[in-house]
Amino acid sequence: xxxxxxxxxxxxxxxxxxxxxxxxxxxxxxxxxxxxxxxxxxxxxxxxxxxxxxxxxxxxxxxxxxxxxxxxxxxxxxxxxxxxxxxxxxxxxxxxxxxxxxxxxxxxxxxx
Amino acid sequence: xxxxxxxxxxxxxxxxxxxxxxxxxxxxxxxxxxxxxxxxxxxxxxxxxxxxxxxxxxxxxxxxxxxxxxxxxxxxxxxxxxxxxxxxxxxxxxxxxxxxxxxxxxxxxxxxxxx
Numbered sequence: 294x295x296x297x298x299x300x301x302x303x304x305x306x307x308x309x310x311x312x313x314x315x316x317x318x319x320x321x322x323x324x325x326x327x328x329x330x331x332x333x334x335x336x337x338x339x340x341x342x343x344x345x346x347x348x349x350x351x352x353x354x355x356x357x358x359x360x361x362x363x364x365x366x367x368x369x370x371x372x373x374x375x376x377x378x379x380x381x382x383x384x385x386x387x388x389x390x391x392x393x394x395x396x397x398x399x400x401x402x403x404x405x
Numbered sequence: 406x407x408x409x410x411x412x413x414x415x416x417x418x419x420x421x422x423x424x425x426x427x428x429x430x431x432x433x434x435x436x437x438x439x440x441x442x443x444x445x446x447x448x449x450x451x452x453x454x455x456x457x458x459x460x461x462x463x464x465x466x467x468x469x470x471x472x473x474x475x476x477x478x479x480x481x482x483x484x485x486x487x488x489x490x491x492x493x494x495x496x497x498x499x500x501x502x503x504x505x506x507x508x509x510x511x512x513x514x515x516x517x518x519x520x
Contacts, residue, residue: 327508329511334516335513335514336514337448337496337498339508339509339510339511342508382448384448391438391453391460392438392450392461393438393440393448393509394450395447395448396447398447
């Protein structure tokens with residue numbers, strides 16, 4: 294059974310810092326992995342999608358890497374801003390049933 | 406291109422009533438997924454549907470919950486005889502094809518409160 298864990302559960306950093314969020318999964322047989330952002334009381338915004346054959350994806354200040362064999366993904370945020378404050382979720386797609394298995398999330402607070 | 410739409414955004418029901426949650430996928434998307442986010446818990450998969458077919462309902466509670474995605478119109482998640490434990494945010498996502506290779510795009514969610 295696929296399990297997805299995110300570390301740390303919460304993170305507070307001063308504005309301008311670079312930071313790394315971690316995601317680990319127990320079953321390496323995945324089709325892809327998505328990183329999402331969720332603001333309080335809001336829906337999910339897709340940030341990056343990494344296919345199983347890819348090693349990383351970049352979008353602006355965000356960079357996500359994937360190491361399938363070790364069951365790990367990281368989301369790197371450069372030059373953090375207060376507007377980056379949100380909960381960040383990773384989700385893996387095992388493919389067979391097309392459902393996303395979500396991690397527990399990392400609550401990020403960027404202090405001005 | 407409008408995103409995934411869900412309505413209502415907020416729904417209040419008394420115990421024992423029925424709740425109907427609607428989801429209109431993005432234009433051109435024929436795959437719909439429902440997820441539930443209970444208070445202080447993560448998002449959990451409920452059901453995956455294509456037009457007129459339920460593909461995977463392994464995450465659906467055995468009783469009181471049902472889902473459909475008719476040939477015409479939105480997908481509906483129906484909860485009969487709601488209980489307080491059904492209070493949660495229900496999210497719908499859509500994708501153009503088999504999600505193994507395509508992103509799932511999420512709607513804003515319906516927040517159900519059972520009083």
